[in-house]
Amino acid sequence: MTDGGPTLLEPGGTNAVGRMLGILGDEWSLLLLGHSSRGLTRYGEFRRAMPISNSVLTHRLTQLAEHGLLDRRIYRTNPLRAEYLPTARSRTLWPMMLAIWEWERRWTGPAGEALPRRRHDTCGAEFAPLLTCRACGAPVEARDIRAAWGPSGGWERSVPASSTRRRPDSVTVSPQYPQTLEIFGNRWSSALIGAAFRGMVRFSEFESALGAPPTLIAERLRAFCALGVLESRQHARHPGRPEYHLTDKGRAFFPITALSLHWAQKWFVSPEGPALVQTHAACGQDFLAHLACDQCRQPLRTGTITIVPVIEDRTTHEGTA
Template identity: 50%
Template sequence: MLGTLGDEWTLLILQQATLGATRYGDFAARLPISHAVLTRRLASMTDSGLLEKRIYQENPPRAEYVLTPRGRGLWPVLMSIWEWERHWVPAHAEGLPAMHHATCGCAFAPVLSCRGCGAAATEKDVAAQWGPSGSWARSIPAQSTRRRSASGRGAAGAGLFPETMSILGNRWAFALLVSAFVGTSRFGDFADQLGAPPGSLADRLQIFTGIGVLAAADGRYRLTEKGRATFPILITALQWAQHTFRSPDGLAVDLQHTACGATFEAELTCDQCTGVLRGTEVDVR
């Protein structure tokens, strides 16, 4: 999942595809992206099964790029990122407009909820343990994604979702944040659990404290309110990954909703009408 999504341009192209862009010119007009980068990302996203390339004109040849079921399944992740950046990153490069729910007509915020009982869920309500195919070692990509600067923003990135990419754009960052959610707080415990090089771990901790996701005190690094608010991003990304990259051994992570005792399957609901959200029912303006 991190190898597929740990790139800002990929997320932005997915966002625009979800909003209706299909042709090369659509993406080029909507994003501050070079032609070389756009061409490479469209090719890699087609190879990874997020987009399907369809020829709509033979002479001269013209193609469109349509979301596959795998690509469409990422809308909860994109919506969670959008809401977190809109709410928690006041210095965002461009103001993000509100999302409107077509069913009730209201501007809304998505609420992470339990599909089994319908109740809203936070990190305090969900218990996680490794499944048959899960471990820290197996959950970290063998190679790092694009190196980030100390601010968490890559020199070649769009800079539109800089703080989100400080989480998704590095193989150690996502794992470190998950580790913080399950109670790890000391440098040595992070290092032992993740197997991360000390320099990489120190760099990620510095970035997370710098953007206010973690707070350092008494030799510990603890999640702030802003950090806890990333929970919907982590859960929707994990859920997409477990549905998309299935292991014959079983799930990597087992989640349980402690409030109802059922296996936790996440869904997003509207905070205004409480209805279940669907990607086709959300308007951004």
């Protein structure tokens, strides 16, 4: 599939949120897209970069091509060989990937601290990406946004229609972004963090909204508490009914969620209208997630970010993102 416009969804079917979760809520697919953004295109390159089986790699590459995120092109006919090139649809994921880098760097301890820093070439400073409102330019946190279901919204339509098998816990998928993949690299985890940002705190609320098996909900809540993204609190009037509240670390994940939703509604369009309508309370305008440099407050754009490797002398070894 070559670069094209948005995918028009079927009326009454899975909406943009569900389609996004079905694609990005899979750790192998998310990792493949990360490697693709760094220039890998061929099967052998992906295979060497990831602890993935041939069958799983083939399946994920096929899926990503079908969803319009990779363009499969034959470069040799005897024997048959293909390469998988990023499309406009996958290239516009870079703000989300940048937000993932920042969250891991800030919140995951030594593993995050080992990630390379980045410099904004526009101002020359090392920076952190700042989530802002495109309409007014102001910095934004989850509490600043009013969200409501749109014409194609609702929890039932926002759950992916298909699922993928989780890897065995003994397999390490990515040493770079392990906690992001634990939260976002699974469709139920992605849906659960979204529900938490919508204000859900009780087990029964998560179960009713997501429609997932109770054992799966319980396992994900325990995992999120272990990661420090949620914390369990006893209900004031019902001590036997714990509530699950976002921590500072959990709230800091909001840019990843916001940017993925923005991407979803750009590329998957329902004829009934958007799945989620978000308003920035401060300016009253529709909220469109955007990243700016926290040092100069100018918008971040592709080609203006340089990786500064983690080495003693940063002045002699630099690469451009």
